[in-house]
Amino acid sequence: MKKLILILGVVLGIQSAVKAQMEAVTQEGEIGLAIGAAHYFGDLNTQVHLNRPKLAIGAFFRKQFGNYIAVRVGAQFAQVGYADKYYEDNEFQRRRNLSFNSSIWELALQGDFNFFKFVPGSDEYRFTPYITIGASIFSYDPYAYLDDQKYFLRPLGTEGQGTSAYPDRKPYGSMAFAIPFGVGVKYALNEKMNVGFELLHRFTDTDYLDDVSTTYVGIDKFPPLPDGSPSAGSLLQDRSYEVGEPIGIEGRQRGYSKQKDQFITAQVTLSFNLTSYRCPAPKL
Secondary structure: OHHHHHHHHHHHHHHHHHHHHHHHEEEEEEEEEEEEEEEEEEOOEOOOOOOOOEEEEEEEEEEEEOOOEEEEEEEEEEEEEEEHHHOOOOHHHHHHOOEEEEEEEEEEEEEEEEOOOOOOOOOOOOEEEEEEEEEEEEEOOOEEEEOOEEEEOHHHOOOOOOOOOOOOOOOOOOEEEEEEEEEEEEEEOOOOEEEEEEEEEEEEOOOOOOOOOOEOOOHHHOOOOOOOOOOHHHHHHOOHHHOOOOOOOOOOEOOOOOOOOEEEEEEEEEEEEEEEEOOOOOOO
16 A cells, blocks of 8 residues: 555656646747738739639748737748739620739738637647737739730839829839738647638739739830830720720720729748747645
8 A cells, every 4th residue: 555655656746747847847939930822802803713823832820828828020022913804704804905913022011819728748739720820011012914924014104104194193102001911720739839721802902913903004105116116014004905896985994993902822831940948846
C-alpha cells in the first residue's frame, strides 16, 4: 500500500512539474508565410465570379496578447486581372471588350481575435477559428496587352484623366487604401509550428484598380501619332472595334463609379511560434 501511494505521489509530482513547465512557457507571437490565390471584383467582374484566380503570397508577424487577441503586421504580393470576354451572356460587356491585369503590393496592420483559447503544445487548446480586421495601403498599376505588347493604362488617361477637356477627372495615383476583413482557422502541429487557412476580403478606396470607372470621352481626345497612326490610348480606351461596331461615344457609360473595386485572397499559412520562458511562481 505504501509503495502504491509512493508511486501515485511520484506520478502526480511529474504531472504537476510538466504542467508548471507548460505554464511557464508563454507564446509571444508568430512569424509566418502564406500562399494561395487572389481574385478581383469590380467594373469588369460585377457578379463576383471566381473563375480567374491568380497568385498571392505573403509574410506576417503576429504579436500575441494573451490567448485570444493579437496584432499583426503583414506584407502581401498578389496578381489580379479580368476581361469582359469572360461574360459571354452579357451583351454590354461583350461589346465593351475591355481587360486588365495588375500586380498588388500591400502592407497591412490587423487585429486578430481567436474564438477559442489557443495554446500551442497543448492537446486541449491547439485549434481555433478567428476573425481579423485592419487597414492597409497598397500599390497597383493596371496594364493591358495590345498586339502582344504590354501597356500600362494609368499614364494613357483612358477616361480623360489629366486632359483639359475633363479638368474634373484627375489622374489616379498608384497607391490606395483598403480595409481588410476576414476569417481564418489555425491549428498547432506542436509547440513550435502552426498551419492555417485564411480568407481575407479588401474593401478599397479606388475605382481604378481595373482602369474602368466612369464614361467614354470620345476618340478625338486621343490625338494620333506623328505618322498619323492611332495612339495606344485611343486603341485601349475603347476596344469594341475588335468585336464589332465601336461603341465608345463620348458620355456613354464605360464603368460604374459609385462602387469601389475590391479583391480577396484565400491562403494557406505556415507559422512558427515565438515563445519566452518565465519562472513559475513558487507555491506557498
